[in-house]
Amino acid sequence: MPLAVVASRALQGLHAPAVQVEVHLSGGLPAFCIVGLPEAEVREARERVRSALLNSSLPFPSSRRIVVNLAPADLPKESGRFDLPIALGLLAAQRAFDPARLQAHEFAGELSLSGELRPVRGALPMLCAAREPGTRVLLPLASAREAALADPDAVLGARHLSDVVAYLCGRLESGELRVAAPSPAVAPPAPDLREVRGQAEARRALEVAAAGSHHLLLVGPPGSGKTMLAQRLHGLLPALSREQALQSAAMLSLAGHFDPAAWGRRSLRSPHHASSAAALLGGLGGGVLRPGEISLAHHGVLFLDELPEFERRALEGLREPLESCRVHLARAAQRTELPADFQLVAAMNPCPCGQLGNPARECRCSAQQVARYRARLSGPLLDRIDLRVEVPAQAPAQLLELPPGEPSAAVAARVRAAAELQQRRQGTSNARLEGAQLEGHCGLARAERAWLAGALERLGASARCAHRVLRVARTLADLGGAPTLTREHLAEALQLRRALGGA
Ligand SMILES: [Zn+2]
Known part of the structure; x- marks a missing residue:
């Protein structure tokens, strides 16, 4: 039974849960069904995949009944990223290459009608997701460069569907699909x-x-x-x-x-x-x-x-x-x-x-x-x-x-x-100090504590406000190289939150 399974990933927030793209070819009335995608997206995905294969001189099984299933069913799935896995599943089901070559690989990429690979959202989260050790992720070139930031050894990038097929047929070495991560940017001159x-x-x-x-x-x-x-x-x-x-x-x-x-x-x-x-x-x-x-x-x-x-x-x-x-x-x-x-x-x-x-x-x-x-x-x-x-x-x-x-x-x-x-x-930064850390690093001597309580009372401020004043006072002390908080730090912290009235 001509069946192929291609591994891919959906996007759910910053997570990239695994999705299996199953492609099944059978006799009967010719059809092309995709299960697991919203109806409007199915039509577009079908057109892109069919055109990309035909325009790349790759076989499309137009006389067969094609069923594509994206599992699990309950994940949010935008169609574009699954074009490449669907196309590869169709080719594997027709034995255009050995389906065993798909193992230990994941794929994502949108296809243009000519078979070029277009970038997908969330390439980096895809790489950060837990994978089986040794798994390689093959992506459109622009997405691959981005993904390489997380793990350059696990990423392959391609420009065109034909390149992916050449790799799966063994005509192209993986080294030719390796990509380099971008190097840290030199900041353009900022306003001074x-x-x-x-x-x-x-x-x-x-x-x-x-x-x-x-x-x-x-x-x-x-x-x-x-x-x-x-x-x-x-x-x-x-x-x-x-x-x-x-x-x-x-x-x-x-x-x-x-x-x-x-x-x-x-x-x-x-x-x-x-x-x-x-x-x-x-x-x-x-x-x-x-x-x-x-x-x-x-x-x-x-x-x-x-x-x-x-x-x-x-x-x-x-x-x-x-x-x-x-x-x-x-x-x-x-x-x-x-x-x-x-x-x-x-x-x-x-x-x-x-x-x-x-x-x-x-x-x-x-x-x-x-x-x-x-x-x-x-x-x-x-x-x-x-x-x-x-x-x-x-x-x-x-x-x-x-x-x-x-x-x-x-x-x-x-x-x-x-x-x-x-x-x-x-x-952590002073602004994120909470609980015991706040008490520990923003401790006040008895006189300073009384002074701050008095000042806040005159301003009609809340207890939460006291914590905010302490965090700013800690930063003022750090900028001045002072180990402990003084009344000057507290007074300046109060001064720096005075606009629009009160504390
Ligand atoms: Zn006015």
Whole structure:
């Protein structure tokens, strides 16, 4: 009985569960059925596979009854990635090559009508999935380069269906299908802090944010330089570890956004405020998982300009990932979660017209308008942003007299030293300190504890807020090379979360 089985993988979140593509040829009325794919995708897959085989001068069993089964049935399956396994199954069932050659191999790839292999999403997660030792994964060339980051010895890449068939027939050696992983990218010149004049407090907040991975909100009128400052956070951050770089690349791979030229760099995402909640947070549509901007910014920076202009659902949806570094996505019976360990830097005007508090311009907003504008950011959301500072307007004449700012390279060196200190001491950034670690590394002497309690009480702040102040104070102490927290650290930490009122 002409039957062939080809191993492949589906995509489920960041997981890549095994899928068996079974191809069966029999007599009876000629037909081409695919079981296990949504109906609309079946038609397209059939056309692509048939054309690719015929246009590559490979046999297509048009006089036979063809049944293709993708098992297990309950996995989300986008059709494109299964084109190559289906085509190879058809060829193996016709004995175009020895079916035993398929063993210890997995395949994925979309076919063009001419038989060229097109990249698939999630090549890197596919390689990270558990495989039998010695298994090789054959992918379209662009996907293979991406997958080679995880395990170059296990990856083969091909441009065309004919090359895959030549390899399975033994006419092409595996060495000819080996691919090299991209090398770490050289960062293009980033905007430099030297270009930002004045704004001492906001610059300090930026450095503290970078050093301790704290979230940051900059509040100021248009033209004050808050966007310029926010755009410069990315350039201050220390390099990613290899593991972080792989996790970040896997997330981009899942979304089909992986760019070999950016491999190893922290991602920087700056979605527009008109972005939907699904675009920002991620979503499940038509059985397909779409990572949102917060997951694409995994281990990187998420810059949200005009923060209150984002839709309410998007803003409230940020609360969970800001706390847990993960996001839960659900739709109907499906649910999944994705990592979203990003650093938030946000900017906003102080009021709808933007001029509130600007001595040179008049604010036209009523008190009620200002209150409504600020209420778009809920207390629990603001509470999760450790650093909130004002970026006042600077008169143009005064601006020209100020010397250029300290360059990013000098600030980045201090940030790197403080970040390395945190990794050595506690294995995580200060912003992620919890429980016993928080108590242990942010301990206060009795007098300082009393002072902080008094200060928080005057501000009407919560106990959770005390922890946030302690984490920032720890970063201030680390930047200053101080082993213990002093009243000065605590006072500055309180000062750096003063914008929009209170603690
Ligand atoms: Zn105003």
